Amino acid sequence: MRVAVVWNGDRTGVINRFGQPCSEEYREGAESVEAALREGGHETLLCEGDKELLARLEQFMPPDPQARPSGMVFNMALGIQGECCYTHVPAMLEMAGVPYTGSSPLGHGIALDKVITKRLIRDRGVPTPNFRVMRRGTENTCDLRFPVVVKPRHESTSFGLQLVHEPAQLRQAVEVIVMQYAQDALVEEYIDGREITVALLGNGELEALPLVEYEFGGHETRMVTRDAKEVAVAGPHRICPAQIGSSLATMLRDISVATFRACQCRDYARVDFRIDRSGQPFVLEINSMAGISMSCAYALAATTAGHSYSSLINRILDVAHTRYFGIGIPKAEHAPIRHPT
Numbered sequence: 001m002r003v004a005v006v007w008n009g010d011r012t013g014v015i016n017r018f019g020q021p022c023s024e025e026y027r028e029g030a031e032s033v034e035a036a037l038r039e040g041g042h043e044t045l046l047c048e049g050d051k052e053l054l055a056r057l058e059q060f061m062p063p064d065p066q067a068r069p070s071g072m073v074f075n076m077a078l079g080i081q082g083e084c085c086y087t088h089v090p091a092m093l094e095m096a097g098v099p100y101t102g103s104s105p106l107g108h109g110i111a112l113d114k115v116i117t118k119r120l121i122r123d124r125g126v127p128t129p130n131f132r133v134m135r136r137g138t139e140n141t142c143d144l145r146f147p148v149v150v151k152p153r154h155e156s157t158s159f160g161l162q163l164v165h166e167p168a169q170l171r172q173a174v175e176v177i178v179m180q181y182a183q184d185a186l187v188e189e190y191i192d193g194r195e196i197t198v199a200l201l202g203n204g205e206l207e208a209l210p211l212v213e214y215e216f217g218g219h220e221t222r223m224v225t226r227d228a229k230e231v232a233v234a235g236p237h238r239i240c241p242a243q244i245g246s247s248l249a250t251m252l253r254d255i256s257v258a259t260f261r262a263c264q265c266r267d268y269a270r271v272d273f274r275i276d277r278s279g280q281p282f283v284l285e286i287n288s289m290a291g292i293s294m295s296c297a298y299a300l301a302a303t304t305a306g307h308s309y310s311s312l313i314n315r316i317l318d319v320a321h322t323r324y325f326g327i328g329i330p331k332a333e334h335a336p337i338r339h340p341t
Contacts, residue, residue, distance in 0.1 A: 002071030013050025049077030111288035137174030191274035209301035213242035
């Protein structure tokens with residue numbers, strides 16, 4: 001089958017440089033995903049998710065005479081600029097009638113708004129740390145207990161993450177978020193305890209891959225920073241499967257599925273938890289565009305479950321194909337050819 005891997009490696013393909021630029025950058029991933037798809041027997045194209053995207057896709061996967069899509073997109077596009085960048089390429093693909101992996105614009109939009117996520121999951125009885133939304137840092141903290149974590153409302157990958165121990169430090173922390181990211185700050189209680197992430201795969205019947213724990217050891221800051229999520233050597237040691245009791249593991253899986261459903265995610269995602277000293281889990285957030293490079297926690301969970309990297313990537317594609325067409329990818333559609341970018 002024809003599969004276009006869409007990403008954002010070059011940020012120049014826009015009409016104007018206008019609006020908040022996307023903060024995330026690739027360190028690895030798109031080429032590895034394309035190689036895995038080729039190993040799975042697919043005809044591939046690696047292309048930019050920019051203003052030329054639809055023209056490239058129309059040439060690579062023109063519609064057949066019965067108007068059935070002749071290929072799919074493996075979406076890895078984080079966006080270039082503007083609000084809710086994860087939603088931009090999925091919205092283009094929806095308009096053009098091109099099937100793709102991962103969440104819809106709605107799912108990405110919900111998951112990118114940490115405040116909406118927290119309200120939706122609380123409505124389903126899912127525990128999440130107490131929080132406030134702030135713009136100045138002088139707002140009433142009400143019953144929030146310090147220390148608190150301050151972070152941008154709409155960013156991912158731990159951008160802007162700050163730990164604030166005293167109320168006197170809060171104003172400056174909030175101002176940093178507002179000035180640097182041009183958005184509200186989410187201020188939530190810091191949960192002192194273990195950090196565990198749950199990788200989910202599927203749709204109707206979700207598969208929870210083996211749990212991954214971040215072991216902080218002697219680290220002064222017991223939080224998973226941006227670098228720690230992307231590069232294993234930069235942060236705490238990762239343990240998979242996490243060494244936790246079966247009842248807690250079941251609870252984490254059930255809560256993860258409930259979070260996935262509440263946030264309208266599709267195909268795959270990652271849910272991040274804190275477990276406090278009494279064993280109570282709290283959902284920190286859900287990542288609708290979970291990192292799937294070889295060094296990421298998601299890939300570690302999949303490897304522990306018995307997947308090769310290639311089988312994981314091809315499984316995600318197959319899950320998306322089944323969601324669209326009701327069946328997995330026919331073997332006859334596999335044809336290992338690579339198109340130039």
